[in-house]
Amino acid sequence: MSLMRPKETKFNGGVIIIGSLLWEDKDGRGEWRRRYLKPVDERCPVPLRICYGRKSRTRECTYTMIFSNHRTTGVGQGCILKFLKSVVSFEAIKEQALQLARAEHIWRKEPPLLANEWGAVGLLLNPVFEREDNANAEMIRSQWTETFLQHSQQFDYSQYRIEDEDPMIDERGFLKIEWIAEMNDFHFLIGTPTVPDPKRPLNEKEIAQRMIVNDYRTYFDSNLKHGISTFQDEQILKWLTDLAPRSQ
Numbered sequence: 001m002s003l004m005r006p007k008e009t010k011f012n013g014g015v016i017i018i019g020s021l022l023w024e025d026k027d028g029r030g031e032w033r034r035r036y037l038k039p040v041d042e043r044c045p046v047p048l049r050i051c052y053g054r055k056s057r058t059r060e061c062t063y064t065m066i067f068s069n070h071r072t073t074g075v076g077q078g079c080i081l082k083f084l085k086s087v088v089s090f091e092a093i094k095e096q097a098l099q100l101a102r103a104e105h106i107w108r109k110e111p112p113l114l115a116n117e118w119g120a121v122g123l124l125l126n127p128v129f130e131r132e133d134n135a136n137a138e139m140i141r142s143q144w145t146e147t148f149l150q151h152s153q154q155f156d157y158s159q160y161r162i163e164d165e166d167p168m169i170d171e172r173g174f175l176k177i178e179w180i181a182e183m184n185d186f187h188f189l190i191g192t193p194t195v196p197d198p199k200r201p202l203n204e205k206e207i208a209q210r211m212i213v214n215d216y217r218t219y220f221d222s223n224l225k226h227g228i229s230t231f232q233d234e235q236i237l238k239w240l241t242d243l244a245p246r247s248q
Contacts, residue, residue, distance in 0.1 A: 010086035011136075013093065015100055016124070016177070016191035017043075018050050018078040019065045020219060023226045032103040036084055036096060043079040046182040050076045051230050052207045053162065053196045060216035063207050065223070065230065067177060067193045070162040072201045074231030080182075080189065087187075090143045097121045097190050098151070104192045114148050114173065115155035119194040122168075122175035123148075129187045140188065141174075148173030159195045168193040204232050208239035 015021075015037060021029065022040060033040065051073045053066040087093055098112045101121045107113040114121045123144050130137040149172070160167040168176050175191055183189060211217050217240075224233065 010088055011187040012082065012185060013087050013096065014044075014080040014082045014186050014189050015096075016046070016048070016078060016080055016189050018048065018067070018076075018228055019223060021103065021192075022079060022081075022228060023222050027103075027105070029103050032099055033081070036099055037081040038084055040081065043081050044182060044185070045077055045079050045227065047075045047180065048078040048177070049073045050078060051232060052202055052236075054194050055197045055210075056219075059219050060214040062210045062214055062216050062219060063202060064194075064219060065228070066196055067168045067175075067191070068162055068165065068196070069168065069176065070165040070201060073162075076228075076230035076233075078228060080186070082186075090140060090147075093123075093140065093144070093188070093190075094147055097123070097147075100190055100192065106192070111151070113151050113153055115152040117154040117156070117159075117195070119192055120152075120155060120157075120160070120169055120173065121190055121192055122173050124175040124177055124179065124183075124189045124191065126183065126187050127179055128184070144174075145172040160193050162196050162199055162201055204235035205239045205243075207232065208236050208243055211240065212243050212245075 049068055050065050051068050052063040053068060054064050055061055056064045083096055085092070097114055101107055101112065101114050104119060106116055106119050106121065125137055125140065157167050157169050157171045160169050166176055170176065175193065177191070211220060220236070223229065
């Protein structure tokens with residue numbers, strides 16, 4: 001369904017990125033960025049409340065980044081990549097969201113999904129856009145809710161949290177991330193919260209220990225190299241040094 005604005009009006013959208021979506025090329029991620037997003041060197045840095053919080057089987061059971069509003073989670077740095085094309089219809093938003101979900105491996109085979117038991121694509125609307133263009137904002141809200149529910153499988157929004165924090169996504173697929181000034185060039189953003197594993201805050205020592213024991217630092221080092229960071233990184237690096245096996 002088209003938005004209600006005249007055809008010449010365009011809306012700006014983007015993807016909130018933390019972790020390997022920015023730098024990894026395998027499994028179609030490089031092609032996804034080239035086809036759907038502005039170049040990586042045009043990214044917009046953005047402060048975000050993120051931490052290491054999910055054990056990843058595909059990364060040697062080390063921990064990967066999650067969005068978190070838990071009281072112990074500090075501010076790190078992610079980024080936003082703008083959609084390659086401006087949006088003039090809801091179908092364009094849907095396509096961007098489904099392709100992001102595919103890049104995140106939320107789905108690989110038909111039917112396409114926006115949410116499953118461990119990860120989801122959520123939508124975040126600019127509150128100024130909602131106030132100043134309520135008709136279009138409500139159109140997007142309504143269409144997104146319908147689409148999200150149609151493309152969800154084994155999704156339980158209550159699992160997307162650490163301990164007693166509010167979930168990072170609601171039952172209709174809207175992100176619970178604070179809208180900040182660095183986002184103001186956009187009418188809306190999409191991003192991928194994941195279910196924490198374990199459901200408690202991780203300390204820097206255990207994050208580092210897992211990398212050492214399993215001999216895998218690619219994810220952590222690549223994030224730092226590409227400007228993706230958490231409030232924990234300095235202490236993680238210290239523990240990586242302190243815990244490293246000593247040469248005999």
